[in-house]
Amino acid sequence: MIKVSVMYPNELNARFDHDYYRDKHMPMVKEKMGDFCKYYTIDKGMFGGAPGTPPTYIGMCHLFCDSVEAFQAGFGPHAKEILADIANYTDLTPILQTSEVVVG
Amino acid sequence: MIKVSVMYPNELNARFDHDYYRDKHMPMVKEKMGDFCKYYTIDKGMFGGAPGTPPTYIGMCHLFCDSVEAFQAGFGPHAKEILADIANYTDLTPILQTSEVVVG
Numbered sequence: 001m002i003k004v005s006v007m008y009p010n011e012l013n014a015r016f017d018h019d020y021y022r023d024k025h026m027p028m029v030k031e032k033m034g035d036f037c038k039y040y041t042i043d044k045g046m047f048g049g050a051p052g053t054p055p056t057y058i059g060m061c062h063l064f065c066d067s068v069e070a071f072q073a074g075f076g077p078h079a080k081e082i083l084a085d086i087a088n089y090t091d092l093t094p095i096l097q098t099s100e101v102v103v104g
Numbered sequence: 105m106i107k108v109s110v111m112y113p114n115e116l117n118a119r120f121d122h123d124y125y126r127d128k129h130m131p132m133v134k135e136k137m138g139d140f141c142k143y144y145t146i147d148k149g150m151f152g153g154a155p156g157t158p159p160t161y162i163g164m165c166h167l168f169c170d171s172v173e174a175f176q177a178g179f180g181p182h183a184k185e186i187l188a189d190i191a192n193y194t195d196l197t198p199i200l201q202t203s204e205v206v207v208g
Binding site for chain 2: 002003005007018022026040041042043044045046047048049051055056057060068095096097098099100101102103104
């Protein structure tokens with residue numbers, strides 16, 4: 001299993017609509033990807049190394065897929081539409097990382 | 105539910121013993137924290153925005169707890185011992201973030 005993490009840096013005055021992300025964007029991504037995405041998780045940044053310090057990321061999602069190929073097969077055909085929706089909830093440019101799920 | 109993410113930057117020539125992390129360190133953390141940690145996950149960085157690019161983090165773990173207070177109650181009493189074990193698998197200084205689990 002692999003996970004594709006999409007991490008939005010917590011920049012000053014960043015715009016990030018957590019409700020839209022949870023209610024519209026991520027369900028749309030899952031619907032487009034179908035079974036190529038087994039499931040996804042969403043995080044809302046609270047704080048960094050200690051309460052009161054800023055979190056590194058204002059929001060994150062993690063897409064869990066059987067393999068890199070499965071992710072590409074599910075995401076690729078819908079990439080344009082999915083990426084076009086980002087402007088509806090943020091101006092931030094996310095950092096992407098694909099990881100092996102060692103313990104899931 | 106909250107998650108505490110411990111993210112190890114993928115620095116050049118970074119030392120990170122993924123086997124020790126999976127087999128020794130994280131089970132020890134869970135054993136010390138007991139039920140204050142509901143479960144944890146471990147990621148091993150594969151690549152960044154595209155295959156062949158470096159991942160931002162060489163390794164990550166995520167500790168899932170009922171609340172910030174639960175994390176502190178479980179981690180605090182064992183912090184010294186847990187932190188002292190880091191040198192056994194890496195020289196890296198992790199980035200910490202606590203997030204609200206919006207979708208888990």
